[in-house]
């Protein structure tokens with residue numbers, strides 16, 4: 188979003204009456220925050236202005252000197268089919284409306300229509316054009332397969348395809364004024380993605396993060412919208428709300444799934460109307476920040492049980508990314524291990540330790556309910572207590588030890604025996620496998636059993652059989 192210009196494309200208002208043009212542009216600005224408008228009084232100039240580029244929507248009068256609105260509409264459709272046209276006519280005639288729609292108008296309004304209807308129609312067209320632009324952006328990215336600004340994701344370590352696809356999506360919708368919903372289990376990196384989306388938005392303002400979990404409705408309203416002096420007992424000074432703090436930037440609302448219903452209503456109104464009232468004030472303020480929300484909860488399930496409003500859910504999920512848990516992108520574990528070892532060593536002022544062989548494999552047998560945050564804490568903990576050159580396996584084995592059953596790993600895609608001329612017997616193969624697991628686990632049976640996907644008693648029984 189560029190500062191003070193909404194939407195990103197121009198809206199051309201065409202009418203031979205200057206007073207109507209001025210009043211329409213003022214209404215669009217005050218009621219819908221639409222400021223990217225160009226005014227045109229001479230019907231003969233319309234096509235030249237469109238040829239110049241940058242216009243996405245035309246609000247067109249029908250009865251004008253020189254060229255009629257219908258003639259212009261026809262020409263726009265032929266030469267600039269990507270431009271949407273809303274006809275705003277002085278004529279309340281069904282036939283004219285039908286004819287204009289047949290010529291390709293997006294909508295038709297009569298000048299005497301209620302202002303809200305007209306504004307609603309314009310916003311609908313803006314929304315449709317924004318979605319079209321985002322779709323084009325997404326498709327071109329899929330075709331080119333690359334990110335335009337990989338530097339925005341520099342702090343997010345991953346090689347996982349689904350994560351890289353999320354990056355491409357976030358890049359494509361980053362300049363959209365619509366909210367972005369980021370879901371995923373706790374610790375998967377939702378806040379990091381919100382930061383990347385803010386960087387990519389190009390907004391000059393700051394990223395303001397608010398954790399809304401546990402805020403009761405009054406505190407929520409006060410935190411977001413602020414208050415005027417004397418709004419309630421104790422409100423001795425004016426408080427700027429976070430929405431204002433985030434002006435021309437991004438407001439990041441974390442833990443949105445925990446919001447109570449009354450606060451959900453307030454958030455919906457903010458998103459829908461684009462304006463809000465500080466507590467104790469009857470002067471509306473305009474929302475000038477992009478909104479990003481995140482939750483580890485399943486909003487669809489919450490909507491089903493009536494604890495999350497359907498209208499708000501639908502509004503929020505226009506742009507949604509679902510971040511996969513770490514256990515579904517195990518290929519990231521070695522990368523993250525190396526990244527956090529470097530980071531921990533630097534933070535703790537130590538030399539970067541060498542991870543023991545098999546550590547990444549051990550870690551991939553664990554489900555990481557706390558995701559990347561848990562892995563990071565585990566590595567920082569291990570680095571903080573370690574003394575030798577080689578990091579000890581013990582701490583990790585203890586941390587994940589008996590915490591849960593090993594997570595089953597998918598079988599290798601290539602059969603390791605496929606190239607063997609003579610196959611080992613079943614017993615030999617099992618013995619080699621057990622030996623290799625014990626080697627990799629440095630003799631630690633708990634770890635070896637995890638690597639083999641069997642319980643420790645089962646491994647110990649097999650070892651006894653092997654030693655007979």
Ligand SMILES: Nc1ncnc2c1ncn2[C@@H]1O[C@H](COP(=O)(O)OP(=O)(O)OP(=O)(O)O)[C@@H](O)[C@H]1O
Nearest residue numbers: 342343344372373374375376377378379483559560
């Ligand atoms: N891919 C990653 N690369 C590097 N660090 C990461 C990555 N993912 C997460 N982290 C780190 O893990 C920690 C948790 O990440 P973050 O706070 O973004 O998660 P979250 O999904 O927002 O969690 P919560 O739902 O609990 O708020 C942070 O310290 C973050 O820097």
